[in-house]
Amino acid sequence: MLVNISFGSVTIPFKNTLAVLFTNETTNQSWHYIIWDYRVPKAITAVLVGSGLSLCGLLMQTLFRNPLAGPFVLGISSGASLGAAILIMGASAFSSVFSFSIFNDTTLAIASSLGSFLVLLAVLSVALKIKDTMSLLIIGLMFGSITGAIVSVLSYFTSSENLKQFIYWSLGSLGDLSWLQLLLLGSIISIGILLSVLSIKPLNALLLGENYAQSLGIALKKSRLLIIIATGLLAGSITAFAGPIAFIGLAVPHLTRQIFNTTEHKILVPAVLLYGAIIMLVCDSIAQLPGSASVLPINAITSIVGAPVVIWLLVRKRKMVF
Amino acid sequence: MAIVGVNGIGKSTLLRTLGNLQQKIDGVVTLENKKLSEYSPTKLATKISLVLTEPIASKNLTVLELIALGRQPYTNWLGTLTEEDKIKTKEAITWVEIEDLQHKKCFELSDGQLQRVMIARALAQDTPFILMDEPTSHLDLYHKVQILKLLQSIAHKAKKTILFTTHEIEVAIQICDKMLILGKNQSYFGTPCELIQAHHFEKLFPTDMIQFDANTGSFKIK
Numbered sequence: 001m002l003v004n005i006s007f008g009s010v011t012i013p014f015k016n017t018l019a020v021l022f023t024n025e026t027t028n029q030s031w032h033y034i035i036w037d038y039r040v041p042k043a044i045t046a047v048l049v050g051s052g053l054s055l056c057g058l059l060m061q062t063l064f065r066n067p068l069a070g071p072f073v074l075g076i077s078s079g080a081s082l083g084a085a086i087l088i089m090g091a092s093a094f095s096s097v098f099s100f101s102i103f104n105d106t107t108l109a110i111a112s113s114l115g116s117f118l119v120l121l122a123v124l125s126v127a128l129k130i131k132d133t134m135s136l137l138i139i140g141l142m143f144g145s146i147t148g149a150i151v152s153v154l155s156y157f158t159s160s161e162n163l164k165q166f167i168y169w170s171l172g173s174l175g176d177l178s179w180l181q182l183l184l185l186g187s188i189i190s191i192g193i194l195l196s197v198l199s200i201k202p203l204n205a206l207l208l209g210e211n212y213a214q215s216l217g218i219a220l221k222k223s224r225l226l227i228i229i230a231t232g233l234l235a236g237s238i239t240a241f242a243g244p245i246a247f248i249g250l251a252v253p254h255l256t257r258q259i260f261n262t263t264e265h266k267i268l269v270p271a272v273l274l275y276g277a278i279i280m281l282v283c284d285s286i287a288q289l290p291g292s293a294s295v296l297p298i299n300a301i302t303s304i305v306g307a308p309v310v311i312w313l314l315v316r317k318r319k320m321v322f
Numbered sequence: 323m324a325i326v327g328v329n330g331i332g333k334s335t336l337l338r339t340l341g342n343l344q345q346k347i348d349g350v351v352t353l354e355n356k357k358l359s360e361y362s363p364t365k366l367a368t369k370i371s372l373v374l375t376e377p378i379a380s381k382n383l384t385v386l387e388l389i390a391l392g393r394q395p396y397t398n399w400l401g402t403l404t405e406e407d408k409i410k411t412k413e414a415i416t417w418v419e420i421e422d423l424q425h426k427k428c429f430e431l432s433d434g435q436l437q438r439v440m441i442a443r444a445l446a447q448d449t450p451f452i453l454m455d456e457p458t459s460h461l462d463l464y465h466k467v468q469i470l471k472l473l474q475s476i477a478h479k480a481k482k483t484i485l486f487t488t489h490e491i492e493v494a495i496q497i498c499d500k501m502l503i504l505g506k507n508q509s510y511f512g513t514p515c516e517l518i519q520a521h522h523f524e525k526l527f528p529t530d531m532i533q534f535d536a537n538t539g540s541f542k543i544k
Contacts, residue, residue, distance in 0.1 A: 065379040201401040205394055207380040211343050216447070217367030217395040263382050266400065 038175065041182050043281065045174045048182075049242050050252075050280025051273040052189045052234040055196055057249035058256075058272045059227050062203050062265070064137050071235040071249035074123045074136075074228065075143035076116045080239040081170060082147040083115020084108060088166045089158040108169065109181070113240040119143050120232040127228055128221070133210060171297035172243035174284055181241060188237040195230035196269060199223060203265040247302045248283075251310045252276045258313045279306065324494040325487045327504030328527060333487040334375075334455050336504070340485070341372050341453045353451075367395035371447035373440045373454040381429035385439050388428060389414055392446035414445035417480075418472065434465040438472070445476065452476075454486035458493075466490055470497045491523070495539045514539070 016028070017035060056071030064073070072078070087108060126139050155163050177185070202223035205213035214220050238245070256271045257263065280302075287301040325333045338344045340351060342358055351358040353369060361369070371392070378388070392414070393407040403411075415424055418438045428436060437457060444452050457473070458466040470490070474497050477484045488494050494501060495514040503510045503522050510522040517523060523534040532541045 198399065201394065201397070201399060204391060204401055207378070207383060208388070208391060209374075209376055209379040211374055211376060212372065212378065214343060214363070215341060215367060215370070215372040216391065217362075217364035219363045257382075263380050264387065 041177050041179060042175045042284070044182055045177050045185070045242060046280040046284045047277040048185055048189050049174060049238050049245060050248055050276035050278070052192065052238050052276070053245060053249035054252035054256075054272045054276025054279075055193065055269065056231045056235045057251075058253040058265075058268060059196060059199070059203070059231050060249075061253055062206055063224065063227050064133060065206070065209070066137065067254070068250070069137070071231060071238075072144070072244070074140035074231065074235075075119045075147065076232060076235045077239050077244040078144040078147040078151075079116040079119030080112035080236065081115070081151050081244060082119075083111040083113070084169050085151045085154050085166055086115075087111035088169065089154045089162045091162075109240045113236055115147075116232070116236040116239055119147065120228075120236060124225070124228060124232075127224060133224065169243050170299075172245040172299040174242055174280075174298055177241060185237055185241050188233050192230045192234035192237075193273070195226055195233070199227050199230065200265045200269060203227070207263055243299070245302060246299055247306050248276060248280060251306045252279060254310055255279075255313060323483065323485045323500045323502065324498045325485065325502045325504060326489070326491050326494060326526065331504045331506070333504060337453050337455050337485070337487055341370055342366060343372075364395050367447065367449075369449050370451045370453060371444040371449040373437075373444050373452070373457055375455045375459065378428065378440075381427065383428055384424070385420065385426055385428065385431070386411070386415075386424045388439060389424075389443045389446050392443040392448075395447065410448055411446050414442040417445060417476065418442040433460045434462075434469070437461065437469060441469070441472065441476075445480075450482060452482055452484045454484065456488060457486050458488060458490055466493060467497075470494070474498075491526070492540045 016031060053071050057069070060069040060071060060073055061067060063069075122143060123136070123140055127136055130136060130139075155166065158166075202213065202218045205216045205218045206223075208216075210220060213223075235249070252275050253268070253272055256268060256275050259275075260267055260271055262268065283301045283305050284298060286305060287296045287298050289296060325336060327333050335344070335347075339346050340358075342351075342361075353361070353366075358366070383391075390403055390407065390411050393403060393410060394401060396407060397403060415421055418441055420435070420438055420442060423431065423435060423439065428439070431439065437460075441454075441457070444454075454473075458469050461469065470493055473484050473486070476482055477499070495518070498514060500512065501514055501517055503517060503526060505525065510517060510520070512520070518536050518539060521536070523536075526534070527541075530544075532543055534540075535542050
């Protein structure tokens with residue numbers, strides 16, 4: 001985390017970073033500003049995003065008993081994209097009528113949360129009706145396709161400037177969060193983690209399959225709902241504030257299972273939180289391109305760094321733990 | 323106690339209904355003078371345990387972990403195992419004689435071994451009733467008899483009611499205390515001897531190909 005904070009477009013020596021962080025030394029006012037109002041919030045965001053998404057991935061992979069499931073299989077990120085797309089691409093039309101712009105970071109967060117929340121509601125109402133979890137997976141993917149298609153149609157008709165703005169959002173960003181926004185994100189993620197901890201027992205029972213879980217006294221529908229709500233809170237809030245960050249949620253649970261060689265969720269839940277945070281920090285540090293003034297999109301880095309690691313682990317162990 | 327009948331007559335449906343895995347089509351299911359639907363999931367889990375035909379979702383559990391999951395109805399919200407849970411798990415392992423397997427992962431086991439592990443898990447759940455859906459399918463004759471003998475000893479010594487569906491009518495006749503023959507219009511329940519004397523096995527299958535021989539308790543091809 002310290003290393004992460006010391007990297008950035010403006011070069012601040014590591015020693016001075018520590019000094020600013022721990023001794024309140026204010027020899028250089030702009031360094032102080034950069035560190036406290038930009039880099040520390042960004043590092044905390046990275047921790048929250050990394051752990052939250054990884055936990056979502058674990059929940060979904062166990063619930064659907066599918067190693068390919070991730071935080072976004074329920075269509076949450078597509079819903080967020082739709083919200084963001086409507087705002088970004090609709091805002092210009094709106095502002096030409098009302099002569100002021102409604103587009104800023106806060107409205108973007110609100111729009112994408114609304115989008116993901118609507119999709120989540122739709123998935124939940126379906127989840128209450130159907131008995132089969134696998135059809136839930138397919139329905140989630142279908143919702144994703146629908147919203148994806150609407151986004152495509154919107155972007156087809158929009159100006160290139162708006163399109164660029166949307167693509168910029170979809171690349172994900174850990175920066176630009178105020179302390180207040182961080183507090184909000186942190187609280188929502190805490191609730192999500194709490195719900196997940198409450199689901200540890202049902203999650204372990206689900207390792208045997210749904211029928212066995214039920215015969216062990218697990219209230220199946222209630223647990224499923226709890227897991228979906230936890231995922232919705234985690235993935236929804238993260239996507240709203242940091243954009244649809246790919247890969248972490250899919251990869252970290254696999255990585256953790258390989259390393260710990262267990263499927264026991266009492267170990268996996270905290271381990272996934274920890275690894276998610278570490279990997280996100282590492283990815284973000286790489287994205288800062290230490291020593292240079294430019295910053296790469298975080299979404300690209302997570303996949304470029306993460307995919308080879310997972311491939312390497314699988315090849316080395318030869319057998320996937322799932 | 324064995325449930326027998328031709329394919330598609332509803333053996334598994336009956337078992338799944340009794341195990342509360344699916345909605346009843348008609349009628350009332352009661353357990354100890356109380357409707358099945360009135361039990362809370364946890365309470366029911368202390369009464370009935372299941373061994374199903376479906377494969378378990380994660381074969382990466384170790385045998386010990388899997389059997390310990392049978393203690394879930396008794397553990398706290400986090401699923402922490404108490405001393406008593408560990409003792410019950412150990413007992414189940416000893417009973418089924420799989421001490422040498424307990425640290426193996428489930429994907430390393432043969433079908434017969436896995437079936438014994440699943441039985442141990444049901445034993446660890448410590449319920450008066452155990453329902454099993456075709457516990458002997460996929461097994462060779464020797465292991466079929468081995469499993470059924472094991473079930474017999476559990477039923478008699480641990481005083482449990484074990485209800486299972488099977489196609490091994492001839493073996494079941496020799497081992498079971500009671501049998502239920504499911505028929506299209508009428509079903510029959512009794513000891514194997516009573517059922518043989520009442521000629522109920524003759525009507526079990528269409529008679530154009532095979533015939534039941536009451537003297538040997540087996541089916542002969544015509």
